[in-house]
Amino acid sequence: MSFYQEIVTAYDEIFPLNPKQLSYVEGMCKLLSGKKILDAGCGTGSLAIALGRRSASVNAFDLDVDMINKAKEKCPQAIDVNFKEGDLLKMTEAYKGSSFDIVYCFGNTLVHLSGLKEVEQFVSSARNLLKPKGKLLLQVINYDRILKKEVKSLPSIESDHYIFERLYRITDDGYVEFTSNLTSKRSGQQQSQKVLLFPIIMEQINAVLKLYFSKVTYYASFNREDWNEDSFHTVIEAEV
Numbered sequence: 700m701s702f703y704q705e706i707v708t709a710y711d712e713i714f715p716l717n718p719k720q721l722s723y724v725e726g727m728c729k730l731l732s733g734k735k736i737l738d739a740g741c742g743t744g745s746l747a748i749a750l751g752r753r754s755a756s757v758n759a760f761d762l763d764v765d766m767i768n769k770a771k772e773k774c775p776q777a778i779d780v781n782f783k784e785g786d787l788l789k790m791t792e793a794y795k796g797s798s799f800d801i802v803y804c805f806g807n808t809l810v811h812l813s814g815l816k817e818v819e820q821f822v823s824s825a826r827n828l829l830k831p832k833g834k835l836l837l838q839v840i841n842y843d844r845i846l847k848k849e850v851k852s853l854p855s856i857e858s859d860h861y862i863f864e865r866l867y868r869i870t871d872d873g874y875v876e877f878t879s880n881l882t883s884k885r886s887g888q889q890q891s892q893k894v895l896l897f898p899i900i901m902e903q904i905n906a907v908l909k910l911y912f913s914k915v916t917y918y919a920s921f922n923r924e925d926w927n928e929d930s931f932h933t934v935i936e937a938e939v
Contacts, residue, residue, distance in 0.1 A: 705881055705890045707743070707765045711773075712858040713881075716745040719921040720805060720838075723934075724750060727801055727834055731755040734800045737828060739787055739821075740808030744770030744780070751778035758794060760785025788817060790824045799828050803836035810839055810875075810896040818899060819907045822937075826911040829939050835912065837935040838921070842898035843928045845875065860884050874898065901926075901933065912937035 706713075724746070728734050731753045738747040738759035743766050747759040756779040761767050763784075770782045785793050787804070802825045812818050825835045844850065845867060853865040864880040875896040882889045901917070908915045915937045919930035926933060 705883070707763070707769055709858075709861045709863075709881060709883075710743045710766070710769070711745065713856050713861055713863050714742065714745075714806070716749055717921070720746055721749050723921040723923075724801065724803060724836065725753065727836070727936075728755075735798060735830075737790070737794065737799045737802040739790065739802060739804040739825070740806060741770060741782065742766050742806060744773060744782055746805070747780050747782070748774050748778070751775075751780035755779075757781070758783075758799075760790075760793070762786055787812065787821050788824070790821075791827055794828055796827045797830050799833060800830055801834050801836060802828055805836070805838040807839050807896075809837060810842070810899060811894070812897055814897050815899070815903055815907070818897070818904070819910070822907050822911055826939065831939060833939045835908075835935075835937040837904075837933075837937070839899065839933050841919075841926075841928075841930045841933045842875070843900045843933075844930065845869075846898055846900065847928060869898075870895070901928075904933075904935065908935070908937045912939060914938040 725731060734755045736750055736755050736757045738757060741747050741759035741761050744759055747757045751757045759782050767782050767784050774780050812821060849869060850867055852867060856863040862882040866878040868876040870876055875898045876893060877896050878893045880889055880891045917926040918924060918934040919926045920932050921934055
């Protein structure tokens with residue numbers, strides 16, 4: 700079994716629905732009923748489905764077709780949630796402009812883009828898709844902390860059947876080489892993958908967001924604590 704097949708099998712156990720993410724998105728709206736939401740990089744769709752169960756109209760996409768197939772399997776037909784394969788850089792080709800109340804990109808997805816130019820392309824596209832007074836919500840690991848402290852690893856995630864290790868190495872050209880090791884407790888088999896991440900820092904993302912949004916707020920978590928350089932996460936709320 701390949702890394703991608705294994706991670707899809709294990710995904711919901713390693714990364715179950717985060718109630719704090721759900722509450723955070725709900726907090727953006729007085730009522731979710733009738734609100735149009737775009738989940739950019741949805742994984743296996745747990746958050747999108749939870750929002751759909753609360754009467755939001757949700758479109759969701761991921762680059763990995765196996766993730767999308769898993770999401771479709773999980774999704775009840777009775778709710779208004781639509782999954783499809785898609786690209787962070789091709790959102791305006793897939794969705795109508797000025798049609799969403801919220802666009803969100805969680806789970807450290809944004810840093811899989813190749814650099815600041817692609818980040819700006821994504822932010823510009825999200826702005827185009829949002830209605831007046833719409834919001835872009837982002838969450839990444841705090842790379843100010845990663846780079847400042849030369850962090851070598853993030854805490855491992857252990858579930859009933861898997862151990863997921865996350866290792867970081869800062870490259871000479873300023874990227875982060877991310878090695879992920881997924882070990883099955885049942886078989887002992889380990890699948891590994893390496894990928895380069897663009898470690899976007901506060902100064903960079905702030906400069907891009909200010910070009911397209913009137914108000915930008917930063918938090919340390921989905922609980923909305925004040926952000927600082929030592930925060931584990933960077934959570935961002937950008938308003939049109």
